[in-house]
Amino acid sequence: MTVIPVIDLMHGQVVRAAGGLRSTYRPIVSGLCGSSDPLTVARILCDHCEADRLYIADLDALQGGLPQLEVLRRLMQALPGIECWLDAGFTDEGDVARVIKPLAECGARVAPVFGSESLRSTRTLAARSEAVPGAAHREPILSLDRRGAERLDPAGCWESPSLWPRRVIVMTLERVGSGAGPDLDLIRALRGRSPHTELIGAGGVRHPADLDSAREAGAAAWLVASALHDGQLPRQSLRQPRPTPRQV
Template sequence: MTSELNLIPVVDLLQGQVVRAVRGDRKAYRPIVSALCASSDPVTVARILCDHCAARQLYVADLDALQGGAVQIGVLTDLLKVLPEIELWLDVGLADAAAGEALRTQLAPFASRIVLVFGSESLRSREALERCFENAADGTAGVAEPAAALSLDRRDGRRLDNAGCWDAVDLWPERLIVMTLERVGSGAGPDLETLQEVRRLAPKATVIGAGGIRSEEDLALAAAAGADAWLVASALHDLHLPRVRR
């Protein structure tokens, strides 16, 4: 690998199968056809992706939940059971902190390995944002809090942000995801300009990019732009990124 960027593989779940994300257009997602994984079974795909990337984290987007349906608790439980060394980042359309705690309760035996992803697309209000990351807001350093990340979502140059997350820099937590949805599954290259702006505003945060990676060269450019990690899926399934060996 030409950069030290941490790769976080992504599994997009729809009705119990892994699907391929296409520019954030969830209605167009279809069961994955992959040169890396000859299956759309979530456990099979997750194992192969994590092994290929030597990953410590796995990002799971539950498209059923993101579109207003029930969270696929059974699938998430299976993944947590079969990947005991992996931390799961769960993107399930959480509207507020209470929804996050309810999900933790449902997955209680595995709570220490869960990072809740609160997306600006889904958070219902500024108050909800404040409650999700209270320690970040009040400057309480060193206080343990449930692991969580804020995803700053945008599509086609427009912020998806009813809660005003993008402008509430003082409320941002330690983990930030820069999610440029039209780049996801597009092969259009990473959105480095937006990532650099977030890095400038949050110099001490862990900043994770999402979407557009096509090659090792893109990963090197992303690292140079200030990314600590990148969410990847299509480039792995299409064999555009070699196996990581640690």
């Protein structure tokens, strides 16, 4: 199971996400990083996980503010070997171009994340091959966003699997930072609907056994933050192969 570290950026700092209630987020207090500085946190998390991908949520942009372009530019330029998956509340192709183009021009390896909570129309998914100016090989990623039983999906992305890109994040916001465990039933259900999609889970991972269970359910990777900061996924647990859990 691939662990993709996450940083949530708000007002230029890394914050601790919990339950998708963004107004309550505060600067991260981390036993692993000892800092809320974005570059410090990103470097330590990527090194800890031996990651070649980093998920970045620009919470200023997601809440209707301006993207944190200068922070993002410095961060991505300092991580030349890392592909950055960026969710900046993209509503359409124009939003993508305004944010991704200046980052790509600086040499950043950045792939836009289309969050279902933000997209205005599935037309953006249909046009995704043209949605990354200057970096067409950075294929966009769809995030299917949900809080509890509510799908955050004004455009109808959840019901349009024929338009899903190769990589789809399953974002269960109520489980983010909760320690409630991953939603494996949802992963299984989406695997059944779209067997060839690469599913990346998000939310709820507590320990290495959760990652094993998520792999068995059909996830190819998982986005993780809190369990890393809290020491629940030590370095050795991410690098040593573990036996496949028995099916019961």
